[in-house]
Amino acid sequence: MTVQNGSLTIAPRALSIALDPQSKTYGDADPQLAYRLLGGSLVNGDTLALSRVAGEDAGSYALAASASPNYVLTTSAGELTILPRALNLAVDDATKVYGDADPLLSYRLVSGQLVGNDTLGVSLQRSAGENAGSYAIAASSLANGNYVLTVNDGTLTIAPRPLTVSADNVAKQLGAADPQLSWRLTGGSLVGNDSLAGALSRAPGEAAGSYAIGQGTLANSNYAIAFNGGALDIAAVPAPVAVPPVVVPPVAVVPPVAVVPPAVVPPVVVPAVPAPAPVVAEQPAPAPAPAAGPVVVPSIYTNMVPELVPPTVGALSYVNVADRSAGGEAAGDGNASKEETGLDRAASHAPTSGRDVKFLDVMVVGGGINMGEADKRSGAPAAPGN
Numbered sequence: 001m002t003v004q005n006g007s008l009t010i011a012p013r014a015l016s017i018a019l020d021p022q023s024k025t026y027g028d029a030d031p032q033l034a035y036r037l038l039g040g041s042l043v044n045g046d047t048l049a050l051s052r053v054a055g056e057d058a059g060s061y062a063l064a065a066s067a068s069p070n071y072v073l074t075t076s077a078g079e080l081t082i083l084p085r086a087l088n089l090a091v092d093d094a095t096k097v098y099g100d101a102d103p104l105l106s107y108r109l110v111s112g113q114l115v116g117n118d119t120l121g122v123s124l125q126r127s128a129g130e131n132a133g134s135y136a137i138a139a140s141s142l143a144n145g146n147y148v149l150t151v152n153d154g155t156l157t158i159a160p161r162p163l164t165v166s167a168d169n170v171a172k173q174l175g176a177a178d179p180q181l182s183w184r185l186t187g188g189s190l191v192g193n194d195s196l197a198g199a200l201s202r203a204p205g206e207a208a209g210s211y212a213i214g215q216g217t218l219a220n221s222n223y224a225i226a227f228n229g230g231a232l233d234i235a236a237v238p239a240p241v242a243v244p245p246v247v248v249p250p251v252a253v254v255p256p257v258a259v260v261p262p263a264v265v266p267p268v269v270v271p272a273v274p275a276p277a278p279v280v281a282e283q284p285a286p287a288p289a290p291a292a293g294p295v296v297v298p299s300i301y302t303n304m305v306p307e308l309v310p311p312t313v314g315a316l317s318y319v320n321v322a323d324r325s326a327g328g329e330a331a332g333d334g335n336a337s338k339e340e341t342g343l344d345r346a347a348s349h350a351p352t353s354g355r356d357v358k359f360l361d362v363m364v365v366g367g368g369i370n371m372g373e374a375d376k377r378s379g380a381p382a383a384p385g386n
Contacts, residue, residue, distance in 0.1 A: 015040035015071040017048065019063040019078025026058045026085045026146040027115035035065055038076065046070065058084040058146045084148045087112035091124060091137045091154030098132045098161040098222045099191035105137055110152070120144050124154075132160045132222045160224040163188040167200055167213040167230030174208050174237050181213055186228065196220050208236040 016039035022031045033050035042048070046068060053061040063078040088111040094103045105124040114120070121142040127135040135158070139151035164187025170179045181200040190196075198217030205211050213230040 012070050012072045013040055013043065014074070015042065015048075015067060016074040016076075017065060018076035019050065019065055021078050021081070022052075022063070023081040023083055025083050026056070030080065033063060033080070035075075035078075039074075040071070042071075048073070052080045056082065058082045084146050085112060085115065086148045086150070087114070087120075088150045088152075089120075089139055089142070090152040091139055093154045093157070094137065095157045095159060097159050098130075102126070102156070105154075105156070107139060107142075107151075107154075112147075115146070118144060118146065120147070120149070126156045130158070132158050134158075160222055161188060161191065162226065163190070163196075163223045164226045164228065165196070165215070165218065166228040169230045169233070170213075171233040171235060173235055174206075178202070178232070181230075181232075183218065187226070188223075191222070194220060194222065196223070196225075202232050206234065208234050210234075 016037070017035040018038050020034040020036065022033060024031055030052070033052065035048065035050060049066045051064045051066075053064075055061050059082055061080045061082070063080060065073065065075050067073045087109060089107050090110050092106045092108060094105060096103055105126065107124065121144060124137055124139060124142070126137045129135050135156045137154040137156055139149065139153065142149060142151070163185065165183050166186045168182045168184065170181065172179055181202065183200060196218050198219050200213055200218055201216030202213045203211040211232045211234070213232055215225065215227040215229075218227075219225065
């Protein structure tokens with residue numbers, strides 16, 4: 001007998017499954033993946049391995065299953081969905097004073113929590129505007145795809161800037177027009193080029209007295225004005241003082257005085273005074289030769305009459321006349337009388353500066369002016385030197 005061996009073929013078991021969809025919240029752990037048998041069965045305690053595509057951000061991730069080679073696996077696709085985490089936020093209200101910089105805007109978590117080191121978007125944003133008022137602070141700029149935000153918006157309040165304004169006290173006379181009502185800042189400050197519009201007002205009345213000055217329409221919506229009032233004082237006009245009239249006595253009429261023209265006086269002719277004749281000194285006789293003795297140095301005197309302009313000392317003029325010699329002194333009495341009236345005391349009178357001046361004889365000595373011997377004997381004053 002001939003035996004031909006055969007084989008037993010164990011074919012893979014057909015298995016059909018459906019992967020169950022799964023979900024979780026961002027930040028949570030993955031749920032247990034599961035499937036359902038649609039056809040076939042597992043034997044001998046066999047199992048299937050389930051998995052998903054990697055990722056942790058909010059979104060959908062495909063599921064997969066695998067089996068041993070003993071199975072031909074047909075799988076119906078499934079997904080794991082990661083849901084955004086819910087957060088409930090409240091934006092903090094904020095305030096500032098008109099003209100100041102914005103404060104730092106902030107928020108707080110009312111419910112939910114951030115995962116790990118997660119943050120939400122950038123800074124908060126507020127509605128534009130700088131005048132006093134309220135501006136919404138929105139959280140629309142907060143963004144993170146892993147979170148679903150429920151936001152309670154906040155409010156930025158810009159408060160009016162405080163100012164203290166004081167009215168100036170003014171005054172006027174009764175019946176005069178009101179002066180300009182003015183004010184000054186006594187507290188706080190204006191921002192930039194701001195100003196206060198409107199004008200002050202005063203209590204009505206025109207009689208003499210004091211009237212309160214109020215704020216009137218002076219205002220600016222960006223400022224909270226604390227006003228210190230002033231006063232307008234109306235002073236009564238003093239009653240005029242009666243002044244008695246001034247009686248001016250009549251002025252006597254003075255008859256005109258006849259003016260007599262002055263008599264014409266003929267000019268007075270003053271005869272010219274002849275100039276005095278020049279006085280010529282006589283030549284002295286030669287002196288006898290001296291006996292032998294010490295050598296005598298010749299004198300520097302001269303017996304020549306120089307042509308000199310008479311020097312003037314004050315109102316007194318002197319005529320330079322050479323001194324007479326010793327021989328002349330030895331002459332007779334007649335000659336002596338002549339010399340004394342001529343050479344020795346030569347004098348003349350001439351009007352000088354309105355008075356008489358006496359001319360005396362002098363002689364020149366080494367550039368100076370000295371009186372002659374006759375003058376020394378007579379005691380006449382010496383002429384001053386030049």
